[in-house]
Amino acid sequence: MAVSKAEIERRMKRFAETCRTGGLKTTHQRMEVFRALAGAETHPDAETIYRHVRRRVPAISRDTVYRTLATLEEQGLVHKAEIVSGRGRYDANMEHHHHFICTACGRVRDFYSPTLDDLPIPKSVSALGRVESTQVQLRGLCTNCAKDKR
Amino acid sequence: MAVSKAEIERRMKRFAETCRTGGLKTTHQRMEVFRALAGAETHPDAETIYRHVRRRVPAISRDTVYRTLATLEEQGLVHKAEIVSGRGRYDANMEHHHHFICTACGRVRDFYSPTLDDLPIPKSVSALGRVESTQVQLRGLCTNCAKDKR
DNA sequence: TTCTTTAATCGGAATGGTTCCTATTTAGAG
DNA sequence: CTCTAAATAGGAACCATTCCGATTAAAGAA
Numbered sequence: 001m002a003v004s005k006a007e008i009e010r011r012m013k014r015f016a017e018t019c020r021t022g023g024l025k026t027t028h029q030r031m032e033v034f035r036a037l038a039g040a041e042t043h044p045d046a047e048t049i050y051r052h053v054r055r056r057v058p059a060i061s062r063d064t065v066y067r068t069l070a071t072l073e074e075q076g077l078v079h080k081a082e083i084v085s086g087r088g089r090y091d092a093n094m095e096h097h098h099h100f101i102c103t104a105c106g107r108v109r110d111f112y113s114p115t116l117d118d119l120p121i122p123k124s125v126s127a128l129g130r131v132e133s134t135q136v137q138l139r140g141l142c143t144n145c146a147k148d149k150r
Numbered sequence: 151m152a153v154s155k156a157e158i159e160r161r162m163k164r165f166a167e168t169c170r171t172g173g174l175k176t177t178h179q180r181m182e183v184f185r186a187l188a189g190a191e192t193h194p195d196a197e198t199i200y201r202h203v204r205r206r207v208p209a210i211s212r213d214t215v216y217r218t219l220a221t222l223e224e225q226g227l228v229h230k231a232e233i234v235s236g237r238g239r240y241d242a243n244m245e246h247h248h249h250f251i252c253t254a255c256g257r258v259r260d261f262y263s264p265t266l267d268d269l270p271i272p273k274s275v276s277a278l279g280r281v282e283s284t285q286v287q288l289r290g291l292c293t294n295c296a297k298d299k300r
Numbered sequence: 301t302t303c304t305t306t307a308a309t310c311g312g313a314a315t316g317g318t319t320c321c322t323a324t325t326t327a328g329a330g
Numbered sequence: 331c332t333c334t335a336a337a338t339a340g341g342a343a344c345c346a347t348t349c350c351g352a353t354t355a356a357a358g359a360a
Contacts, residue, residue, distance in 0.1 A: 023336095025326080025328070026327080027338080037241070041259075042257050042258065046317080047316095047317080059338090059339070059340095060339080062339095063318090063320085063338080063339075063340080066317095066319070067337085068337095080241075081249060081258060090187055090199065090219055090228055090229065090231075091187070091193045103282065107192050109191075109192065109278045110193075111278065112274070115272075116272075119266060120266075122261060122266075124262070125288065128292060128293065129252060129290050130290045130296065131288045131289070132253065132290035135286070135289075137284070137287060138284050139281070139283045139284075140279050140281045141279050142278060142279035143277070143279050146279065174308095175306095175356050176356080177355080177356070196346080196347080197346080209310070209311095211309070212346090212347080213312095214310075216346090217308085217309085217348090
């Protein structure tokens with residue numbers, strides 16, 4: 001089941017609107033990068049988007065794809081899913097725990113909650129696959145960064 | 151508040167035990183890499199661990215740190231926190247949603263749950279910082295990969 | 301203890317994803 | 331249509347991570 005035509009339409013309209021209000025030029029490249037995402041069910045990475053868009057814009061550069069994705073994210077048109085800046089973070093704590101991630105400094109802190117350890121998984125998930133582990137991620141400013149900001 | 155001496159001791163013992171049963175040599179380097187993590191409150195990245203361990207083992211190479219971290223993870227002594235292989239994943243779906251991540255192919259799929267949108271955050275978290283967003287991550291084999299495995 | 305085997309290490313080169321740089325192009329305002 | 335600031339193309343640079351080949355050393359055997 002792909003994203004519905006109506007939903008894609010709605011997203012493209014929001015894209016056009018956001019470009020206008022945000023003072024962004026609606027370039028061919030920008031449009032195609034967003035279109036590739038507006039119709040995607042999975043979460044493609046930059047390289048996948050690049051290859052897809054190149055079918056319509058053969059001369060597009062990787063740099064443009066990366067730059068455009070960053071711009072779209074800034075504008076709230078697109079969401080980037082990653083725990084933190086690419087670098088793996090290690091932890092010798094093997095008990096079931098959850099993460100608080102500071103959006104400013106990227107530091108990751110553990111916290112515990114028996115309630116969160118045993119979340120109610122919606123039935124719809126069983127269509128995606130068999131769940132082997134669960135984790136909650138909280139994001140926000142850590143106390144340290146909040147202090148620095150003042 | 152650092153990790154308690156008793157807890158560090160317990161972890162080092164488990165490390166020694168796991169090396170023995172797992173047929174791993176307890177090299178000086180291996181030991182120091184694990185020790186750096188056993189006493190860490192935050193989740194250091196490989197470079198941070200490298201710099202820390204170098205104080206005790208000046209000639210250690212980055213490769214050894216990376217290799218050792220991978221080995222420790224295989225042995226279940228250490229946990230690596232990251233959504234998936236470093237690459238950012240993009241998504242034009244801006245509604246509050248959660249992620250199912252396939253541990254084999256790395257593909258990320260959205261799912262929805264009003265219940266999970268509004269999780270009970272334990273009080274202890276307020277000491278870490280102000281929560282701005284929440285998300286649940288489920289990991290497991292997706293239906294596709296499960297099929298391929300057979 | 302010494303010997304032997306083989307896993308583990310070192311250090312530098314290679315890789316791969318992402319960002320930077322600069323000359324060139326182009327969307328959109330006037 | 332013209333002008334200009336914003337955006338792009340393409341390749342170099344960057345940085346985290348992995349690979350590789352020569353060397354070292356842990357741990358079991360003698």
